Amino acid sequence: xxxxxxxxxxxxxxxxxxxxxxxxxxxxxxxxxxxxxxxxxxxxxxxxxxxxxxxxxxxxxxxxxxxxxxxxxxxxxxxxxxxxxxxxxxxxxxxxxxxxxxxxxxxxxxxxxxxxxxxxxxxxxxxxxxxxxxxxxxxxxxxxxxxxxxxxxxxxxxxxxxxxxxxxxxxxxxxxxxxxxxxxxxxxxxxxxxxxxxxxxxxxxxxxxxxxxxxxxxxxxxxxxxxxxxxxxxxxxxxxxxxxxxxxxxxxxxxxxxxxxxxxxxxxxxxxxxxxxxxxxxxxxxxxxxxxxxxxxxxxxxxxxx
Numbered sequence: 001x002x003x004x005x006x007x008x009x010x011x012x013x014x015x016x017x018x019x020x021x022x023x024x025x026x027x028x029x030x031x032x033x034x035x036x037x038x039x040x041x042x043x044x045x046x047x048x049x050x051x052x053x054x055x056x057x058x059x060x061x062x063x064x065x066x067x068x069x070x071x072x073x074x075x076x077x078x079x080x081x082x083x084x085x086x087x088x089x090x091x092x093x094x095x096x097x098x099x100x101x102x103x104x105x106x107x108x109x110x111x112x113x114x115x116x117x118x119x120x121x122x123x124x125x126x127x128x129x130x131x132x133x134x135x136x137x138x139x140x141x142x143x144x145x146x147x148x149x150x151x152x153x154x155x156x157x158x159x160x161x162x163x164x165x166x167x168x169x170x171x172x173x174x175x176x177x178x179x180x181x182x183x184x185x186x187x188x189x190x191x192x193x194x195x196x197x198x199x200x201x202x203x204x205x206x207x208x209x210x211x212x213x214x215x216x217x218x219x220x221x222x223x224x225x226x227x228x229x230x231x232x233x234x235x236x237x238x239x240x241x242x243x244x245x246x247x248x249x250x251x252x253x254x255x256x257x258x259x260x261x262x263x264x265x266x267x268x269x270x271x272x273x274x275x276x277x278x279x280x281x282x283x284x285x286x287x288x289x290x291x292x293x294x295x296x297x298x299x300x301x302x303x304x305x306x
Contacts, residue, residue, distance in 0.1 A: 006043075006046070007075070007076075007079060008039070009039050009040070009042060009043035009046075010043070010072040010075060010076060011029075011072075011076055012025070012029065012031075012036055012039040012040060012043075013039070013040050013043055013051065013068075013069070013072060014069060014072045014073060014076060015028055015029055015036075016036060016040060016052070016059070017052075017059075017061065017065075017069050018138045018275070019138060019139050020058070020059060020139065021059060021139075022036050022037050022040075022059075024139050027141075028141050040052065047068070049062075049064045049068075050062050050064070050065070051064060051065035051068055051069075052065055080281075092121075092123055093121050093123065093124055093281075093282040093283040093285070093286040094121075094123030094124055094282075094283060095123075095124060095125075095281075095283050096124075096125045096126070096127055096283075097124060097125070097126050097127065097143045097144070097283050097284060097287055098127045098128075098129075098141060098142050098143050099126060099127065099128045099129070099142065099143065099144055099145065099146070099287075100128075100129050100130075100131065100135045100137070100140075100142050100144075100145040100146070101128060101129075101130055101145065101146040102130070102131075102132050102146065102147075102148055103130045103131060103132050103225055103227070104132075104225065104226045104227050104246055105146065105148065105245060105270070106128065106130040106146070107130065107227070108245060108246070109245060109295075109301070110128070110146070113290070113291065113294055114126055114128070116290075116294075117286075117287060117290050120290065121283075121286055124283050124286070124287075126287075129142075132197050132224060132225065133197075137156065137273070137274065137275055138275050143274060143281070143283075143284050144272050144273060144274040144284055144287070144288070145272075145273050145274075146161075146270065146271070146272060146273075146291075147270075147271050147273050148164055148243065148268055148269070148270050148271075149268055149269070149271070150268060150269070156273045156274065156275060157273065157274055157275070157280075158271040158272070158273045159271060159272045159273075159288055159292065160269045160270070160271055161269075161270045161271060161272055161288075161291050161292050161295050162269070162270045162292075162295035162296060162297070162299045163267055163268075163269055163270075163297065163299070164243045164244075164245065164267055164268040164269055164270055165243065165244045165265075165267055165302060165305075166241055166242060166243050166244070166265040166266070166267065166268070167241070167242065167244060167247070167251075167258045167261070167265065167305070168181075168187075168204070168239055168240070168241050168258065168259050168260050168265070169233065169239065169240060169242065169247055169250075169251065169256040169257060169258050169259065170233055170236075170238065170239040170240070170256065170257060170259065171233060171234055171235070171236045171255065171256055171257070172254070172255075172257060173236040174233075174236040174237070174238065174239070175257065175259075177236070178190060178191075180259055181239075181259055181260060182260075183260075183263075184204070184206045184208070184213050184215045184260060184263055185213070185215060187204065187215050187217050187239070188215060188216070188217070188218075190217075190219075190238065190239050191219040191220055191221075191237065191238035191239065192204070192217035192218060192219040192238055192239050192240075192241075193219055193221050193222075193223070193229045193232050193233060193237065193238045193239065193240045194217065194219060194221070194222045194223075194229075195222075195223065195224070195226060195229060195240075195241075195242075196222050196223065196224045197224050202216055202217060202218070203215065203216055203217070204217050204241050204265075205265070205266055206260065206263040206264065206265060207263065207264040207265075207266070208262065208263040208264070213263075219238050219239075220237070220238065221237060221238065226240075226242060226243075226246045227246075229242065230242065230246055230247055230250070230256075233247075233256060234250065234255055234256065239259070241265065243268070244301055244302050244305055245299070245301040248301040248302065248303075248304075248305060251304075251305050252303075252304045252305065258305070258306060261306055270295065272287075272288045272291060272292075274288075
């Protein structure tokens, strides 16, 4: 009995460390804040050591706490693996997956993929939140997120699902009225529609025969959603730098035309990211494998785009 109580205390302590607060851990564990605090205090009393430094603004691990946390993670992972072995979860993934994904990619590509995934794994349910904001997976309780970026966050595990090719495109009507840019520097004379959820949205970067070139662009419209910018570009309002998964259908139909195609735009990647765990849960692994298989190194949205 004492062993089970210790395991419960370790689970609560690990949740507090990962959430970086008692309140957030309480929400994740569906417990009261006082219950979480008491569990950690009892654990410290049993160990005879302080694990956390508590201030009004933040929590931090003591040196003993850091060592104990690493052991807690291993013990909890082994306990989870043992439970999975008993219940055969490794044979049939099941349970709820909470996912965060960018709005446009979610609507255009995940919306069609998820029903096929659920048909393959009927014991899994999906809770998906579409938002272009950067979420904290641990604090907000997500199992994984789909991110379109160049990733450098070592606290997360990332698996590349597909490349992201970006192009500059505009409507035939826009080019008939304003001409076609021949070099990146020509964009200074064009109305450029900018995406606001990137830090360098005012600077469009290219690589050509003479090396890298950065152009500071301006225009009459900014938006935090690529679908809005696509609509403006289709209406002839200006040019957009955009992933091909946003405009593939429009380019193939000739409603948008790529320009500056002899210049390379820095490509990104589509990644599935999830908190660091030695044993990835079967339900999350199944979903990540499914998307990697569906998209791959030559994603369908790039077909027919020059």
